[in-house]
Amino acid sequence: MVRTSRRELMFGVAALALTAAPGRLFAATSTILPKTAKPLPLSAVRLRPSDFATAVEANRVYLLRLSADRLLHNFRKYAGLEPKAPIYGGWESDTIAGHSLGHYMTALVLTHEQTGDAEMRRRADYIVDELAEVQAKRGTGYVGALGRKRKDGTIVDGEEIFPEVMKGEIKSGGFDLNGSWSPLYTVHKIFAGLLDVHRSWGNPKALTVLKGLGGYFERVFAALDDKQMQELLSCEYGGLNESYAELYARTNDKSWLVVAERIYDNRVLDPLVAQQDKLANFHANTQVPKLIGLARLHELTGKPSQATAARYFWDRVTQHHSYVIGGNADREYFSEPDSIAAHITEQTCEHCNTYNMLKLTQKLYSWQPDGAFFDYYERAHLNHVMAAQNPKTAGFTYMTPLMTGSERGYSTKDDDAFWCCVGSGMESHAKHGEAVLWEGEGALLVNLYIPVEATWKARGAQLTLDTRYPFEPESRLTITRLARPGSFPIALRIPGWAAGKAVVTVNGAMVKPVVEGGYAIVKRRWKAGDSVAVTLPLDLRIEATPGNADVVAILRGPLVLAADLGPTATPWSEADPALVGADLLAGFTAKAPVDAVYATNGIVRPGNLDFVPFYRQYERRSAVYFKRFSEGAWKVEEAAFLADQARLKDIAARSVDTMFLGEMQPERDHNLVSEQSYPVSYRGRNGRDARSGGFFEFTLKTKPGPLILQATYWGDERKRDFDILIDNVKVATQHLENDRPGKFMDVEYPLAEALTAKKDKVRVRFVPHDRSTAGPVFGVRLYTAKPAPKA
Structure with a gap:
């Protein structure tokens, strides 16, 4: 892994039209949709059999395999307490140690909410007890596992860098700080884990540890003038602004809000407030959490600039910096806008980036529901997040490579990787029911077509969502119980690529819904036993990369399809396949439509290939992007290739x-x-x-x-x-x-x-x-x- 980087969509035409215009996304134009919305609680949603349920179960088993005591090793060691188990390897044995424990706490909470597994709550409470003991032993409020590499190469307790920082001794190249690796990023992960334990079941000890840790870093920041603070913030700090904002929301102590607003990186955030895209050459995942934090601050302060920056960033990233699977960045960095075609490599799409972009998407959607947000969310969730876990091994990718023939590098069963994306992976695959169903102002909104059973408390309702989407076109929502019948709207998201071809039925009879804001809305007096269904066209289509119409991908509905190049055990050494012809889609034939598998005839050079869902290519090699040629242009391309081979031979x-x-x-x-x-x-x-x-x-x-x-x-x-x-x-x-x-x-x-x-x-x-x-x-x-x- 390249250490210079900490972890070294185009939509279709219809979807682009939905999301490109600020007036569509960010102006209150709806007359039926609620003005705001919130998801049904994760604990109220249970997954039915599907690839999503398989992912959650594989992840649950993985979480049980991990040892809390091994993750707590450095926390105890550096506090002067005897560790209870040996430390893990990989990043947990480096100076960034401790970030995985924060992710693990959050993943335990989410899995408890998603599945009801009581062991998850027991483990989370145990970790909080351990952290409270560690904090009491230190006596300063600090709690952490960070290491610090001294000039002689020895690694010691990372807390010793913070007194230096308070004196204005700040040395950072972007990820290192005085000999420690992204320490404030790691602190944020501990904050986030504790906040989640406190949020979910009100563990009071978690809030006590949070206040102590918050107070410690409040004193660190207070010792710095504004210039020194900006120097410090040039080192990755994760979403620490969000953590302090949330601590303020929990306690109503305004001192935390002051800290939250001071954690503001002028160099990155000021241009976004001014709606200027200067993202090129910035490390991508360092920036996304900053905007999530600004969005949370906007909710608490109402300051328009905070919302402006978050919305503008989301729009630029999703429309001008994202790959077809919804991920972003090459070698972890943003490139120039609309330059995706020049950055199709084996180091595309860091998972953490998409994990955070989906959090930001939910936040912006909650302010003003619009189906275009979930057109992006579905794209990234289905094609990137689901590709980033191998359900057979529960391993996680760091990058999801889009270069033809690349192998996905999953973490292995020895659990000694502990990259950042292992941490965000264990969270992502704990909560696939999280954003399916939403509510607002009496309305129910269906945003993702994933098979679930859910409880809608506001109506005393039990809901069942039956679907094999995206492999089959129909999704049916049935109200199996309704304690409080009455008239209310049910809004079914119609993706932009559906191009007006969706069909809606109620109790089997076709209806004409109100179409608004990316939704088909049916408002009627509902009763137990009623069902509403939507059928979406799952046609093949071609999508070009932003900025280059001659580099394309193939999609079926929301699914990104990939040419299957064989098992990862067989190295790929052939020329990249290309698509040649005037009518490319005519060369595709459904081979196994129930699994979205297609054969090709005559349009792929040098030879025919099967196309399959990209996310399911866990242990196989793929081609996702293709250069598109006419027959004449292909002959010229072949000649240029042969000339270059002759040069290399010479x-x-x-x-x-x-x-x-x-x-x-x-x-x-x-x-x-x-x-x-x-x-x-x-x-x-x-x-x-x-x-x-x-x-x-x-x-x-x-x-x-x-x-x-x-x-x-x-x-x-x-x-x-x-x-x-x-x-x-x-x-x-x-x-x-x-x-x-x-x-x-x-x-x-x-x-x-x-x-x-x-x-x-x-x-x-x-x-x-x-x-x-x-x-x-x-x-x-x-x-x-x-x-x-x-x-």
Whole structure:
């Protein structure tokens, strides 16, 4: 995993029309829909058999397999108490330790609410008791498991960085703070877990621990002037503003509100308040929780700017920075708006980003219900969140790669990954019934078509939602019990892609509903036994990426379809498949419609492939995005490909030695040594970089005569400068900054013959400039220069 990043949709035309216009989403135009809404409590919703229920059960078993005492190891150790179990590996053995416990608390609460499993509540209460003991032992209000790496390499209790911060000693590159890794992000996760335990069943000890922890960091922040506070906030802090806002809401103590509003990153948030998209090159998941926090603050303060920023951010991300599956970011960072086609890699769509975007979506929807919000929510929930868990193993992805042939990298049963996305994964798959049914001003809204049984307390109603959607078109809501019959509206979301083709029936008879705000609304006097059903067209359609009409994906209803490229056990080394022809959809034939499987005939080059639901490709390789060509354009593309292969063949024939960076055996064979340097993997290529103060160096064989050193870089890198040396003689200074967007590039460095004369090998060294990065370098080659043409 690349450590520079902490964790290194286009909608169809109809849906885009629904969501692009601010007047549609953010102006009060509805006459029947409620002005505000809230979801039915998770504890009132039970999942019926489906892939969603399978995911929740797999996750519940996974949560039971985890040990609270192992997650509590550092909390006890650094408080001077004897740990009760050994620490987990992975991130929990790094300086970010402790974030997983916060996620785990929340996941326990959600699973208890979703399933009623009493063991989940028992474990959550046990953790709170342990944290209270740890907090009492420390005596400062602080509670945490953070580590801090000192200059000599030893890792100690991370609390020691905070007295330094209070003195104005703040050193951060965005994720590190005085030798600890994203410490305020981790603090936020502990806050969030405790808040959830307190919210769900009112555990008073959870609130006591929260107040102590809140008071500790209130004192840290109070010691800083505004400039120092902004320096501190340049390091990832998660949704700590939301936590303090929620603490204010629980206690009515305005001191917490003051802290919440001070946790405001000017550099990121001011442009969003001004409705300016300056997101490119910002780490994506660092930003999303800030906007969730602003949205919560708006609910408490009523300040318009807080709502403006949250709404604008949501609109820009969903419409201009998101992939077809609803996720966003490449290598964890936003790129320029509408540049998705240039960023289809194996490091797309960090799960945490979508986890947080769905939270923000629910928040904005609750202020003013509009079906367009849930068009996005459904897209991301079904195609990304459901793809991010392997139901067979309960493992989680970090990224969900969209590059053709990529393998999804799921966490394994040894539970020693504990990435951030393992944490958000255990939360996401605890609550698939969370946003299905909503209520507001006497109305019931159906937002997701997932089979559930639910209790609607306001009407004393028992509801059953029967459906095999998105594999079958009909979803039927039946009122099985209604203690308080009467007239009220039931609103069924009609996705934008349905294009006016939805059919609504009541008790089997077709009706003409009121269509408003993305809903078909039926208002009548309902009684027990009544049912209302919606049938949605599940036609195939083509969607282009934002900004590039020639890179497309195939969808069926809300499902993103993928070409099935075979099992992950078989490496993919073929050319990316393309779609060729004037009428692409005519080349698809339903092969197993009950499972949304299609065969193709004549439109896929180089050969026919089956298309299947992307999210179900847990242990198989996929192609999601395709370049689209006419027959004539395809012939030109083939010729260009053959010419590039000839160029590479010529260089290979002249090669003296090649270094495959980022690969264990080649690095050993070439005697690589390094400091502050890490292997990377991007777009199917391995490489290596070096951070400020570091380097990497290796040996290449030589031969007599003029030689050329060639290095391969990604042409869309953010600004960086570094030197290249041969046997400690500088041969070049390389500046990278968006030199060849969307492409790898080979840079040649002709070498003076004196550098290699009478040598059979040389040492090649890459050294970053101060506060910069060398590379990543995706391979280095030494080859002979072409002979000068004869006169």
